[in-house]
Amino acid sequence: MSVTGLTIRHVGEWFQHSNATISRYFHKMLIIFSTLLFYTKYIHLPDENKIHTCIQDNTRFWPFFKDAIGALDGSHIHAAPSATDHGTF
Numbered sequence: 001m002s003v004t005g006l007t008i009r010h011v012g013e014w015f016q017h018s019n020a021t022i023s024r025y026f027h028k029m030l031i032i033f034s035t036l037l038f039y040t041k042y043i044h045l046p047d048e049n050k051i052h053t054c055i056q057d058n059t060r061f062w063p064f065f066k067d068a069i070g071a072l073d074g075s076h077i078h079a080a081p082s083a084t085d086h087g088t089f
Helices: 008-015 019-033 036-042
Strands: none
């Protein structure tokens, strides 16, 4: 629902269950995923101070990333230029 962007009504229709049932189980899963036990066992965040060796060893990129402290809010976003822009980067 929040991950897929679908409404409770749409998910209920897809799985042929009532809105109350979908909502009840969604909240149960939300509680499970937000427990400390789940996070300590299954969630492993990348080291925010480690810079990948392909950037460290590349003289083209290193001057721009040598003083980087990682993502400010802890998020890491995978991004790549489009096929038409590959020559530029």
